[in-house]
């Protein structure tokens with residue numbers, strides 16, 4: 336097992352490099368089944384983080400993991416399951432996508448998210464479960480009082496999922512077995 | 515020369531260096547080994563309110579997390595790997611090739627996967643609207659590139675050696691020259707954003723972002739090596755830098 340290369344902050348100047356046209360639109364807005372996944376990224380003082388970048392990776396509505404290329408130059412028809420959204424001046428991000436389906440029978444569907452920001456020295460991983468996720472091994476392993484931080488809430492256009500980097504209501508971030 | 519910046523932090527480099535030294539001594543005394551960057555590293559002022567305070571929660575990757583997005587030739591034009599040909603003229607500075615392999619934690623090449631880079635120009639200036647450094651913008655250099663690794667996990671960019679640049683972490687703070695890298699593995703848990711540095715940079719000891727990797731050997735993994743075999747006669751210098759991701763959770767199928 337080789338030792339991994341350490342991470343470093345995405346810095347303040349990714350904004351002209353990583354975002355691209357259509358980055359946050361996994362499906363065209365207004366297409367059948369389209370939903371919005373949006374929220375705020377907040378720091379330990381409850382202030383919005385205007386220089387964060389989120390990446391979304393998810394199965395399609397049937398729970399199928401896409402192996403399709405084309406996320407960087409979307410054709411408007413192919414669901415690749417991946418997208419990227421920078422936060423705006425108010426710390427808000429937004430994706431247009433579909434609700435993920437379960438990847439196995441009985442599995443609680445979730446959006447996988449990574450978070451990068453100026454001031455954040457390494458990536459963070461989390462999951463945004465759909466509202467009322469039901470039984471789930473990971474959720475049950477999280478202390479009850481923190482479980483809500485992993486569950487999106489419904490709104491008129493889809494789902495809201497805020498990321499609190501620090502402090503009260505701090506989002507549960509994940510470390511995987513081989514990290 | 516008078517500094518033109520309106521530094522909000524009145525902290526001096528000496529004070530920040532003393533904080534860095536104290537954290538380094540504490541690390542040596544602890545006798546443990548930390549392979550990754552610390553999220554909580556107060557000499558990097560912006561991290562103070564942006565680092566999680568709770569330990570990350572252990573998760574066995576499931577479903578989507580066992581896979582990575584796929585990128586291909588519909589996503590990346592091969593010309594995007596050459597940052598020196600994006601405009602009408604040649605950019606200013608030292609033309610160089612940066613190449614290396616992306617490997618997973620088991621030493622397997624990460625094949626046909628996306629690598630993105632962005633960087634300042636030779637004068638240390640980014641083409642970003644919020645970069646206030648009064649160094650020249652180079653009309654022939656944007657500083658953004660992409661490529662896909664080949665069947666051996668090899669990436670390769672042609673670019674210009676970036677300059678160091680000032681930032682406002684503290685008074686007279688300067689970043690060592692670096693190239694930002696964004697890399698995907700074969701599963702999403704391996705996602706990596708990092709920075710590549712150049713050997714012997716005099717700013718290493720002073721930089722809280724580099725020093726946030728408190729283990730000296732771990733941070734050296736971010737330093738490329740000069741490689742004369744990569745250097746091309748009458749054309750460019752050459753640097754080599756391999757990137758190692760964490761272990762994959764899913765045994766990757768051999769790519770066709």
Ligand SMILES: [Fe+3]
Nearest residue numbers: 346348692694
């Ligand atoms: Fe930078």
